[in-house]
Every structure is written in C-alpha cells, then in structure tokens.
Amino acid sequence: MVVIALRPETAIDFPSSLLPWNLDTSAFREVLAGQDMLRWTLNSVVYSVVSVVAVLVMASMAGYAFAKKRFPGREAMFWSFLAMVMVPYHVTLIPTFIVMAKLGGVDTYWGLILPSLANAQAVFLMRQFIKGLPDELFEAAKIDGAGEWRTFATIVLPLCKPVLATLGTFVFLWHWNDFLWPLIIGKSADMWTLTVGIASLRQQQVPLSVVLAGSVVALVPIFAAYAVAQRSFQEGVAQTGIKG
Template sequence: MTLTTTSRPGPARTAPRPSAADAGRRAVRGRRLRKAVRGLVLAVASLVAIFPFYALIVLSLKPAEAIRFPESLTPWHLDGGAYAGILGAQDVLRWAANTAVYALVSVVMVLLLASMAGYAFAKKRFPGKEPVFWSFISMVMVPYHVTLVPTFILIAETGGVDTYWGLIIPTLANAQAVFLMRQFIQALPDELFEAARLDGCSEWRVYVSIVLPLTKPILATLGVFIFLWHWNDFLWPLVIGQSTDMRTLTTGIASLNQQNVPLNEVLAGSVVALVPIFLAYLVGQRYVQEGVVMSGIKG
C-alpha cells in the first residue's frame, strides 16, 4: 500500500511595495522633468518673441546694398551709417518732437481728468451718478473706427487739422482710465475723506492731499500705458496730421517707404522710435507691477 501526499499551495507572494525613498525620488524626477519642459517651452517662446527685435536691430545696422535674406540676419559686417542718416534728417527730428508733445501732454491731461472723474464717481453723491458712469463706460464697447469720421469732421470744422490741439483733445476722454481710477479710489476708506472735511479741507485740497498721493501706483501704471498708446498711435495722427511738419514718428516712418528711402534707414527710424518706449517702461516698471497687483486686489 502506497501513500500519496498532496502538496498544498503556499500563500501567494506579493510584489514588494516601493519604499518611501523610491517614491520621493520618482516625485523629484517628475518635478525636474516638468520644470525642464516648462523651461524649454518658455525658452522657445522667448526666442520667437525676441527674434523680430533682433532682426530689426541687425538689419538696421547693415549697409543698404548688403541686405539679403537670410544672409543679412547674421550679426557681422555692421554699419551705423543708417542711424547717422536718420538722426540727421530734419523731418525725423520734427516728427520726434511732435510725438513727444502728443504723448506727454496727453499723459498729463488724461491722468488729471481721469483722476478727477474717478474721485467724483467713487466718493461723491449726485443725481444720476450711476447712469452717467455706465453710459460713459459704454464707450469702451464702441469701436474706435465708428467715431473716427464724426470726430474728424468736428475737428476739421473748428480748424483743428494740422494743429496740436486737434491731435490731442479727441484722445483725452479715456473711459478705461476713468474706470480704473474709480475702482481704485472706491477701495480707499471713507474715513480719510470725512476726517479731511471735518478739518475744513476743501474738495480741491482733499483731491490734492489725499487722492493724488494714495493713487500714485495706479497713476504711474496708467501713465506708462497712456504714453505707450499715444507714442505708438498711428490712425488718428495719420488722419489729422496732413502736412509733413505735423506727422508723428509712426506716420512719418511709414511715409518713408513711399520716398525710396533705403530699408536700413527705415528700420533705424523704427529702432529710434522704440527707445523712448523702452525707457518709459524701465522708469515705471516698479509702479506698473505694483499698480497691477493692487488693482487686482482692490478691484
């Protein structure tokens, strides 16, 4: 008689679980990979964004007869003769002066009017305040080109063609600036204004001593943006400035293409026009960032 034994299956073996150290290392590698991918994407996007400026500067430094694509995009054999020619032209200096007057006067006037209007809409009470405010803000919904012809007719009938006031006045009613100023001032505590009035301050003194100092960040932010808008403005200066002496840099440089001016001088004029924009942003960069952050928090 033989005995047979049956072997019972033992307990199933489970795969060892990864240790906490291995999981941590994988998480670190995953974060590093995601960071490297983001960095690569940002680097590529930065190169794509910077390339037009690089091409603008390099081509402006090339001799006129040597501009050939894509060979001329290499930063070799540079020549600054185009800048000497463009800066020595009397018309370009006149256009730069016109642009400076247009941009700087507009900045001062828009900030003055927008801060006054923002203070009135934020802290004053008068009949019809809300309908008047939202009717004014609704101007943002109207395309600029719709009002271009009526505005030109009004300015032309009053003798504003080829004048500084005809160039500047139609751009002073800035609904976006009024809205931002109103939102910013509305967040200021009412106790400040009540205490100033109890001390006998007039409305003008309240505006000068309280509103303006407390709104410096948003004023600086708006000032930079308004300067950029007016410095780069093309359509309205093109319409209202019909003589060569009343052109701005944008319209003047555009007209150089019709005068058989070499391409390197046209590009050099564009670089010259970009310098004040770059300087304005450098000066107001801190205020722009602070104003944007505070507007986002208070708005």
C-alpha cells in the same frame, strides 16, 4: 530689425549669418541727422506727454467724483460714459474728424490731442481704485476743514500713485504708437508723428535700413517709459496703505 538696420545695403553674406560681419551705422546717422525725423519726434513727444498729463488729471478727478461724491444721476452718468468703451475706436474716427475740421483743428496740436482726452477706460480704472479707499480718510479730512481740492491733492493723488503710474504708462504707449488718428488729422509732414513719418519713408524709396533704423529709434522712449514706470510701481506699492 536691428540687424538689418546695421547691415550695409550691398552686403550679401554667403552663407547667411544672423549678424553682419561689417556693421554699418550710416542708417542711424542719417536718421538722427534728418530734420524731418527731429520734427516727427517732437510731435510724438508733445502728443504723448501732453495727452498723458491731461488724461491723468481728468481721469483722476472724474474717478474721484464718481467714486466718492454723491450727486443726482451719478450711476447713470457713469455707465453711460463707460458705454463709450463698447464703441469701436475706428467707428468714431470719421465723425471726430468732421467735428475737428469744423472747429479748425486739422493740422494743429490741439486737434491732434483733444479727441483722446475723454478716456473712458482711464476713468473706469481710477474710479474702481478710488472706490476702494476707506471713507474714513475723507471724513477725517472733512472734519479737519480740508476742502475738495485739498482732499484731492493731499489724499487721493498720493494714494493713487500705483494706478497713476500704470495708467500713465499705458496712455503713453497708446499715443506714442498711435498711427491712424495722426495720419488723418495731420495734413502736412510737419504735423506727422514718428509712426506716420516712418511709414511714409517707404513711399519715398528710402532704403529699408534707414526705415528700420528709425523704427529702432522710435522704440527707445517706450523702453524708457517702461523703466520709469517700473520704479514708480515699486514706490507706489511701498507707500500705499493705512497705518494704525
């Protein structure tokens, strides 16, 4: 992909070689200078970052409630919510779009982000992790007079750093690479994400090198997110545990 993006459109090597002799960066310059690409990148950043923050907050609170709080119907509610995992994502696309259209969410940021916030997999992971935390921690916090919000902020979240880093990385990758929902909910090119925008370039008879250059640029945040997450994994593992 990188080789073709750097190869001049008119370059034909005999014999063929893996790397072109004459590297041409015009495709990357065209991609980085394009207003559409900047807009699509902004949309992808907003879609991914806001979704990560919202999913982590909601999943951690729900996981804490399902793991450590006692209330009527807790188990039935949890397993009913978890049953959403067994429903294929594509089956819910049309009903979700109809609901969002009636609410006026078509071609808007909130319409793009809202349907993905109720993430059953994220709630399940957070619940399983928090369930393994010692009950003595929460009993001690209660004796010290800590309320629910203080307990959640000072005990649950710090101990959940490893799973939050892992989950945040996966959620970011899911949304950054998402194609079908942004394609359905975004009517105008101004609301397209990078995946949808790059796919549309081939229909506009844009040179293949430009399309692949855009794909290479779209991969950069993925590698960056992975690098940041790797650091968070190590820090979280080092800080996790109970000292006597």
